[in-house]
Amino acid sequence: MNNYTDMLRDHNLKVTPQRLAIAQALDVRGHMSLDELYHVMLEKFSSISLATIYKNIHIMLENTFIQEVKLPQAKSVYELTKASHAHLSCEKCGAVEDIMLDMDVLVKQAMQKSSYKIQEASLVLGGICKNCQ
Amino acid sequence: MNNYTDMLRDHNLKVTPQRLAIAQALDVRGHMSLDELYHVMLEKFSSISLATIYKNIHIMLENTFIQEVKLPQAKSVYELTKASHAHLSCEKCGAVEDIMLDMDVLVKQAMQKSSYKIQEASLVLGGICKNCQ
DNA sequence: CTTTAAACGATAAAAGTTATTGTTTAAACT
DNA sequence: AGTTTAAACAATAACTTTTATCGTTTAAAG
The missing domain is CATH 1.10.10.10 (Winged helix-like DNA-binding domain superfamily/Winged helix DNA-binding domain)
Structure with missing residues (x-):
């Protein structure tokens, strides 16, 4: 097992x-x-x-x-499934990486501004990875 | 015209x-x-x-x-297309709203941590809108 | 071991997207 | 204004992606 x-x-x-x-x-x-x-x-x-x-x-x-x-x-x-995290996506080679970023500040801001009750945050950062630069 | x-x-x-x-x-x-x-x-x-x-x-x-x-x-x-912004998405009624949030801090953090050259940030916050709460 | 509900492979059906074709039209040029 | 031309249009066929069906196999509980 x-x-x-x-x-x-x-x-x-x-x-x-x-x-x-x-x-x-x-x-x-x-x-x-x-x-x-x-x-x-x-x-x-x-x-x-x-x-x-x-x-x-x-x-x-x-x-x-x-x-x-x-x-x-x-x-x-x-x-x-793992702990909440953001993603990096290379627009050249298509690679995808996890990255730990603290999004609490943004989420709190968003809740105040919008009066939404926010349950999840999905952040994808598009760019060029180290290899492709 | x-x-x-x-x-x-x-x-x-x-x-x-x-x-x-x-x-x-x-x-x-x-x-x-x-x-x-x-x-x-x-x-x-x-x-x-x-x-x-x-x-x-x-x-x-x-x-x-x-x-x-x-x-x-x-x-x-x-x-x-308009100025860069994040999105709120109500998981109950499906409504989608724009929200202005400053993501520069996070983007900078991500660039330092990852050595990606980040070009765009896509943030979608899922939750429940005011109406649906 | 049995038994049974769930998962499997094969494949058909449905849904979503793109390509093709003949016709119409926006826009550049008389 | 009228002509010309490439692009956009509607209709529809072709293709891709996803889901459903069905008979068979198998994981796991008894």
């Missing part, structure tokens, strides 16, 4: 080889688009169905095992 | 009745999804093609006449 098994169970997800592989792939690579994930999975499960990817992405989102990151100029990527 | 005519010309967009109506609709309503826009347009142009909406959204994005706002749990909405 490995690490990913427990993580899946904690989110009320039945443990299957396919799901373990998805968890591992996202853990290792950090962020993957749906079709990146599909192609990586095909290497391990040569006859995996694309529908299986869609259905697992969907239920894993529902059960907050993973999160979707919508990027300004690119396809969404998915990541294992 | 009205206001929207000049705005379209400034972005190298040929002025057509359909485009004027798109500009006006977005100006009046602030944010609209693609199919909201389509249905509003159908009232003025009973035989407008959905393809016309797609093509105009596309070219207007290319020419930065409009911007796409990708929302965490909903379909993208579009808005006329």
